[in-house]
Amino acid sequence: MTHQFHPSSLREYDIRGIIGETLGEKDAYAIGRSFATLLTRAGGTRVAVGYDGRESSPRLSDALIDGLTTGGVSVVRVGLGPTPMLYYAEAVLEVDGGIMITGSHNPANYNGFKMVFQHRPFFGEDIQEVGRLSAAGDWVESDERGSVADFDILDQYVGRLVAGYSGGEYRIGWDTGNGAAGPAIEKLTAQLPGEHHLLFTDVDSAFPNHHPDPTEEKNLEDLRRLVAEKGLDFGVAFDGDGDRIGAIDGQGRIVWGDQLLSILAEPVLKAVPGATIIADVKTSQALYDRVAELGGEPLMWKTGHSLIKSKMKETGAPLAGEMSGHIFFAHDYYGFDDALYAAVRLIGAVKASGKSLTQLKSDMPQMVNTPEMRFQVDETRKFAAVDEVLDRLEADGADVNRTDGARVNTPDGWWLLRASNTQDVLVARAEAKDQAGLDRLMAQIDDQLAKSGIERGEQAGH
Structure with missing residues (x-):
């Protein structure tokens, strides 16, 4: 058996998609099989599973658990609750990982999976590995199915x-x-x-x-x-x-x-x-x-x-x-x-x-700042555009922090331009001591975007 995920669903920090369009029960089963494979190879045997209040969550939970137990991993179901309750279960119960089924703050037709692996965050390369194992059908075959137990951890x-x-x-x-x-x-x-x-x-x-x-x-x-x-x-x-x-x-x-x-x-x-x-x-x-x-x-x-x-x-x-x-x-x-x-x-x-x-x-000090501004940029352009901005700024001798995109300090305050890890958007923000300063910072952002052929235009949603 092999499984292909929708390319948009394997994100940087989680797996997420629209139910019935980019995410469904077959995906949940494949996540279970791949997670069980990774965990078994790392010496783990048991996973805590929780879910949020979305209509699709119980179905995804059942399919995920089917995948985990088929892969020989035992499951402790902690039931409906907030994501941190699942994180807590993973920290205190005798388990080697945790999976939360949640659409977080996305619209009602979305859902997704947040994962913890042996008490550390499971993200980036780990999530890509779930995709690779599924595509190759490189799943651990277990002679014995994992067990399922319920543990009401809310109190x-x-x-x-x-x-x-x-x-x-x-x-x-x-x-x-x-x-x-x-x-x-x-x-x-x-x-x-x-x-x-x-x-x-x-x-x-x-x-x-x-x-x-x-x-x-x-x-x-x-x-x-x-x-x-x-x-x-x-x-x-x-x-x-x-x-x-x-x-x-x-x-x-x-x-x-x-x-x-x-x-x-x-x-x-x-x-x-x-x-x-x-x-x-x-x-x-x-x-x-x-x-x-x-x-x-x-x-x-x-x-x-x-x-x-x-x-x-x-x-x-x-x-x-x-x-x-x-x-x-x-x-x-x-x-x-x-x-x-x-x-x-x-x-x-x-x-x-x-x-x-x-x-x-x-x-608190009175600052004038923008909300987070998000605007659509083609997926193939978003990181490149930020690199172009960084190169120009450094050539101009600007005071730039490169930790995550470009954060530029000026006498007026600071501005930020970074590529979203989860969407085809650029994110900008600016903060100054007064409105005139903020206007100057915004002009700098617009100038840099224009030089890379991008207009700040329509705000993209979350």
Whole structure:
């Protein structure tokens, strides 16, 4: 037997596609066979499997498990829940890997697979290898089928989230957007002191209230209304599979991913003085300055949750984060991105600061920045265009950081141009101290794009 995946489904950080078009049960079975093959060859025997609230998830789960067990690997099913619950299961149960079936924050007709292999992220080359093994039919043939057991880990996971809670009592709004984190948030808030107001915790694959992506302002409107009507201290929101967090303060202002990281970094750096704190290239200069001011070692790294997790292991960093709301705690936790745990730690960090989240937000340096701008560029051109920009800038003697694309520092601030690893788009962002400076930075981006024959044009969706 051999299997060919749709070329668009094997991504940098996961396997993802449109159900019935680019992804289906045959793909899930092939992933199971290839993963079982890789795991068996590495000496592993058992995998944890979880899934999110999408309509297609149970079917994909069954096909995946069929593939894994046919390959002789045993499966522990942990059931419906957020992605970090599966990561937690992989970290604490006697298993050698984990697979989560999730479409994350993609539209309802998408789904996908996020994987962990012997306690490390499974991405990039690993995912390409799944494709190669499937295409060649190079699968381990097992005489004995793997066993399947069910383990309801939700209560244990929630118990771990609240262990050592030090956050005091607040009045908080929580919006899970009908995503997979809902039931866990219901159990979590029942165990936290204070007053908790919950929105859209019932899991519904149609996302009837708003799309579960807390980085888009329009998706926070319901939470804003709730915080305003009830006069709450602040609000937190989650993406479809609970590995990304969004937050608003008591005035309804968004506390962006890098701003959350600057608040979370303070107690961590008190506990681990001089530690490395990692953030991605899209992050505000204010965050790197704040980490340095707190005595930490700021490290700018590539965007992508798997890349950040790998860098954390390499550097021993206790904390990392991305603009997109992935927050990773290795301090007192397991080093994976868990938005529910980040919310608990945020409450603790606000308490430790002696200020309200609203005050913390007000105290932050005022920067003028663009949202993430995304525009369509042909797949064959996207990396080449960034290389051309880098070559021109360096020839001009510009101050350029090449960590992930081009991040250019100027007296006005900085701008970034990078190729997306997951889509045929270029991503740009700029930040300055005032609007005039921002306009000058945008002119530089447009000038560089024009020299490579690209127009910033229509914004591409996620």
